[in-house]
Amino acid sequence: MTDTGMTPRETTRLDRRGFLGAAGLAGAGLAATATGLRAAPPAAPDPLITTVQDWARTLGDGVQARPYGSPSQYEKHVVRRDVEWLTASRESSVNFTPLHELDGIITPSGLCFERHHGGIAEIEPGKHRLMINGLVDKPMVFTVEDLKRFPGRQNHAYFLECAANSGMEWRGAQLNGCQFTHGMVHNVWYTGIPLKTLLDEAGVRTNAKWLLAEGADSSGMTRSIPLEKGLKDCLVVWSMNGEALRPEQGYPVRLVVPGWEGNMWVKWLRRIEVGDQPWHQREETSKYTDLLADGRSRRFTFVMDAKSVVTNPSPQAPLKHKGPNVLSGLAWSGRGRISRVDVSLDGGRNWRSARIDGPVLPMSLTRFYVDFDWNGQEMMIQSRAIDETGYVQPTKDELRKVRGVNSIYHNNGIQTWLVHANGETENVEIG
Amino acid sequence: MSRSAELLAGATLLAGLAWAGMGLAQQRPAAAPAAVPAAAQPAKTGLGREAHPAEVAAWSIAVRPDGQGLPPGRGSVKQGEDIFQTQCAACHGEFGEGAGRWPVLAGGRGSLKGENPEKTLGSFWPYLSTTFDYVRRAMPYGNAQSLSNDEVYALTAYIMFLNDLVPESFELTRENFTSIPMPNVGGFYDDDRETSERAFWNPNPCMSDCRPTPPRVTGRARVIDVTPEGRSGPRVE
Numbered sequence: 001m002t003d004t005g006m007t008p009r010e011t012t013r014l015d016r017r018g019f020l021g022a023a024g025l026a027g028a029g030l031a032a033t034a035t036g037l038r039a040a041p042p043a044a045p046d047p048l049i050t051t052v053q054d055w056a057r058t059l060g061d062g063v064q065a066r067p068y069g070s071p072s073q074y075e076k077h078v079v080r081r082d083v084e085w086l087t088a089s090r091e092s093s094v095n096f097t098p099l100h101e102l103d104g105i106i107t108p109s110g111l112c113f114e115r116h117h118g119g120i121a122e123i124e125p126g127k128h129r130l131m132i133n134g135l136v137d138k139p140m141v142f143t144v145e146d147l148k149r150f151p152g153r154q155n156h157a158y159f160l161e162c163a164a165n166s167g168m169e170w171r172g173a174q175l176n177g178c179q180f181t182h183g184m185v186h187n188v189w190y191t192g193i194p195l196k197t198l199l200d201e202a203g204v205r206t207n208a209k210w211l212l213a214e215g216a217d218s219s220g221m222t223r224s225i226p227l228e229k230g231l232k233d234c235l236v237v238w239s240m241n242g243e244a245l246r247p248e249q250g251y252p253v254r255l256v257v258p259g260w261e262g263n264m265w266v267k268w269l270r271r272i273e274v275g276d277q278p279w280h281q282r283e284e285t286s287k288y289t290d291l292l293a294d295g296r297s298r299r300f301t302f303v304m305d306a307k308s309v310v311t312n313p314s315p316q317a318p319l320k321h322k323g324p325n326v327l328s329g330l331a332w333s334g335r336g337r338i339s340r341v342d343v344s345l346d347g348g349r350n351w352r353s354a355r356i357d358g359p360v361l362p363m364s365l366t367r368f369y370v371d372f373d374w375n376g377q378e379m380m381i382q383s384r385a386i387d388e389t390g391y392v393q394p395t396k397d398e399l400r401k402v403r404g405v406n407s408i409y410h411n412n413g414i415q416t417w418l419v420h421a422n423g424e425t426e427n428v429e430i431g
Numbered sequence: 432m433s434r435s436a437e438l439l440a441g442a443t444l445l446a447g448l449a450w451a452g453m454g455l456a457q458q459r460p461a462a463a464p465a466a467v468p469a470a471a472q473p474a475k476t477g478l479g480r481e482a483h484p485a486e487v488a489a490w491s492i493a494v495r496p497d498g499q500g501l502p503p504g505r506g507s508v509k510q511g512e513d514i515f516q517t518q519c520a521a522c523h524g525e526f527g528e529g530a531g532r533w534p535v536l537a538g539g540r541g542s543l544k545g546e547n548p549e550k551t552l553g554s555f556w557p558y559l560s561t562t563f564d565y566v567r568r569a570m571p572y573g574n575a576q577s578l579s580n581d582e583v584y585a586l587t588a589y590i591m592f593l594n595d596l597v598p599e600s601f602e603l604t605r606e607n608f609t610s611i612p613m614p615n616v617g618g619f620y621d622d623d624r625e626t627s628e629r630a631f632w633n634p635n636p637c638m639s640d641c642r643p644t645p646p647r648v649t650g651r652a653r654v655i656d657v658t659p660e661g662r663s664g665p666r667v668e
Contacts, residue, residue, distance in 0.1 A: 083659055088522070088532035092572075118569065131482055131490055139482035146478045173652040180658060200473035212493055218575040220568035222493060271490050279495050280558050282565040286550055289619060295543035297555075301622040305631075315652075342636070347646030351638045380646055390632045402628055406548050418648060429650035 077101075080111060081179060086168075091119035092219070094162065096183030099309070099330065100317040105157065105358050105365045107186035109241050114248045115162055115184070118218030121268045125252040128216065130198075130236070134274035137203030144252045147236060150193045154235065156258070157364045159332045161185040161304050163261035163288055163409040169396075170405045173416075173427040176315040181415065181427060185332070187365035190256050192237030195230050198272070208274045212281075213255050216270035223264040224278035225257065229302075233258050236269065259334030259363040260302040261409070263288055293404030304334035306393050307412035308341055308368075308385035319374060319423035327370040329354070333387035338366040340386040347380035347416060347430050348395065354383070379419040380430060396429070492568055492576075496558040498609045505604040506585025508592040514582055515589050518571045527551070527593040537593035540614065553594025557616045559608065563587045 071078065082095040094115040097107060114120075125144045133139035162184035168174045175181050195211075204227070211230045215221035225234070235256040238245060245251040250267025257264045263283055278284070278300070289297040308331035313319045331338045337360050342351040354368035368383070385393040396413030403410075418428040494500040516525060523529060527536030539549025548555075552562055567583045569575050578586070588603035596611065597603075652658065 081659060083657070085532075085657065089572075118572075118575065131486065133482060133487045133491065139487050140479045141482045141486065142479040149478055150476060172650040172655075174655050174657065176652045176658040197476075198479075201475055201479060214490075214493070218569070218573070220492070220575060222564075222568070273491070273493060275495075275499075277495060277497070279493050279564070280561055281493070282561050282569075285556050285558060285561045285619075291543060291548055291550075293544065296618050296620060298622055298624075299619045301624065303622075303624075305624070315658075342638070347642070349640060349642045349645065351636075351641070384636065386636070390634055392631055392633045392636045394631050398631070406543075418651075427652035428648045430646040431649035 075101075078111070080113060081183075083168075083175070083180060092117045094164075094184060096179045097186050098179045098316075099183055099185075099311045100178050100314050102311070103328065103367070105187055105330075105361075105367050106241065107188055107365075109188065109243065109246050109249070112160075112186035112188065112240075112246070112249055113162070113184050115262065116217070116219075116248070116267075117221055120248050121215070121217035122247055123216060123252060123268060128252050128268075128270070130253060130269060131271045132198055132202040132274070133271070134212075135205040135208040135276065136199075136274050137205065140198070140202045142198065144238060147193060147198075147238065147253060150197050152197055153191065153193055155189055155191050156235065156256075157187060157189050157359070157361050158256060158258045159185055159187045159304075159363060159365045160256075160262045160265055161307075161332070161334075163263060163301075163304070166307075166411040166413070166415075167408045169413075169427075170400070170407060170411055173429045176427050178309050178311050178314040178415075179316060182309040182311075184262070185330075185365070187332075188240040189242065190235060190237040191239035191242070192235040192253075192256065195234040195236055195255070195272070198236060199230065199274070202274075204274055207276050210275050210278050212271075212273040212275060212279050213264070213266040213269060214271040214273070215250075215266045216268040221266050221268075221283070222279065222281045223266060223283055224281060225264060227274070229257065229260070230272075257302075259304060259336075261288065261304055264302065288409060290403065290409050291406040293406070301410060304332075305410060305412040306333035306335065306338070306385045306387040306391045307331070308338075308383040308393055309415050310343070310381050310383050310417060313381065313419055313423075313425045314417055315425050315427055318425045319419055321423075322374055322376055325372055325374050327354075327372060327381070329368050329383050331366045331368060331383070331385035332364065333385065333389075333391065334363060335391060336362045336388045338385055339388045341366070341368040342384040342386070343368075343370050344382045344384070345379045348382050348414070351384065376421050376423075378421055380428075381417045381419060381425075382414050384414055397431075492564070494560045494564040494567075496560045496609070498560070498605070501560075501563070501605045501608055502580040503605055504580035504584045505602055506581050506583070506588055507602040508585075508588045508597065508599050510581075511585035511587070511589025511592070514578075514586055518578075519586070522572065527590065536590055540594075543615075543618070551594060552590055553596060553614060555615050555618070557613055557619055559587065559591070559611055559613060562590060563608075 078098050078101040080095040080097060082093060087093040095113055097111050097113040128144050130142045165184035166181055169181055209227050211225045211227055213223050213225055236253055237256050238253050240249060245254060253269050254267045255265050255269045284299060289299045290301050291297045308329055310327060310329040312328045319325060327343065331341045341354045341356065343354045344351045354370050356366060356368050358367045360366050393412055393414055399413040416428050416430050417425050419425045491500065522533035523536050529535035535549055535551060537551055537553060539551045539554035542549045542554060563583055566586050584603045588601055591597045592599060592601065
């Protein structure tokens, strides 16, 4: 049963009917069904079937040939990619998750986008220390082993999105591929303890209002975090997807700040200072403030607004077949659960609700699908996320009207993919 | 062991754990108020150790706008210029004008409403403390925390000079640090999306005939053509 109380099969059928209705309004015979499109038997038999293949005859690798498994050699193209012209150096730069190659809601650890400010710190866990100091009864130092002995260990799936995700698109369509336009987001299972546990151990003083989280890397990454958030749901974690954090994700420990911009999730976490005011660090004055059209800036814009993207089809994953196809995408909100995702094929004229499948967790990526038949008709595909607070993902134009185009951060506007008659798909702006 | 005996053993174990204070009691709200200590004082686990004052001092490098965290020290524009030319100019340019894609440090005043806002200490950064803090913790790039406090004061003074905030004769000290206001200090306000963007909360978003005219393409990523990987057209079966 799904949240709607229908079986998956029923929701599939209903959504499919509705979706085809919308396509009909777009003015083309998209409703041509797969019936009659099925290929006839080939003139000659397929040798892949009629001859014994090597992999079916000879022995494969033994159990210890791959002591730590990797993806198939035929999936080598599924990698993080970067945009070289974005930054001056590789150590303070970003790469992107190949969203169009993934399914479900969990991002494989090795494909989680990276953003570093001083390169990947390689830290021997036995030499790592986490200090809690400032407005506390007793400044404390913890080892990684100490952290793992704390009671109250928790597991949560949360999305982590860079505030600058889609930031290159404020002035218009710029990059062809959801990997580049939306790939600064990932979603993994974290294991760790509430930050509150450590703060309690040190004894937070009554005049405390803010925390400063600091990394052990060569950028000494710092962000000010309201104490209230730190006590509510922040975690100090050592595990992602069931195994130790990857070095590029902050091994041995990082901070998790659910629903808030990724820059605050300090990696290689070495210190939490407790204070009564924010510190106004570089990352919260010169960066991660949102410059508006009047020349003033919003600061402490922590929450990531509801957002979605169709990952397939998309420019790196064009349509290759007429007939049955699956439209797939991701939706998320920093304010809680996704309650609905709407999809349009005609550039936002008509919408139908997509089928959500898999767990719908707060502040986690949520997977949606639309099963559809395609007859080669041009489509302008969009998706629109709605979260449990009633926030509706705005169009890019609605967003620009309020924020101008200099914000850099928090671009959650609705994305448009133009699918051509040959299946080629490109990133466009529409008006 | 019979099934009921197993269950009994399990229950005993659980009771034992709860008695040992390992968390189960907290999951039963208001079950036994007398057993729960005053809410204000959470129980300590005894894990970790108290920090040594020298350890706290070694890692407490964060500086706030009100001057909290500033170390004793001083440095002049002139001293800062010498350090800047050897340690910083390769990336930031001799006058903070930037090199390649490395950050520009000076200029940009009056650019914030324009096409290309330039965010420097003089044009954008609201607080001087941020410069001191960031230079001390992260610069020079690739050799972080190698500068003395006096050198950081001197570099901060030089960057202020490059932004026409102080004269060439200026010396920055812990004592005069908070007396120099930044031009854009009033240019920031706290997140107000929940009120200024209230319209984005909409219980009934339009579902059909939502545009008066069919949409048309107004811009294409392909025209700019900066996507890293080559584009190859698909073959539709």
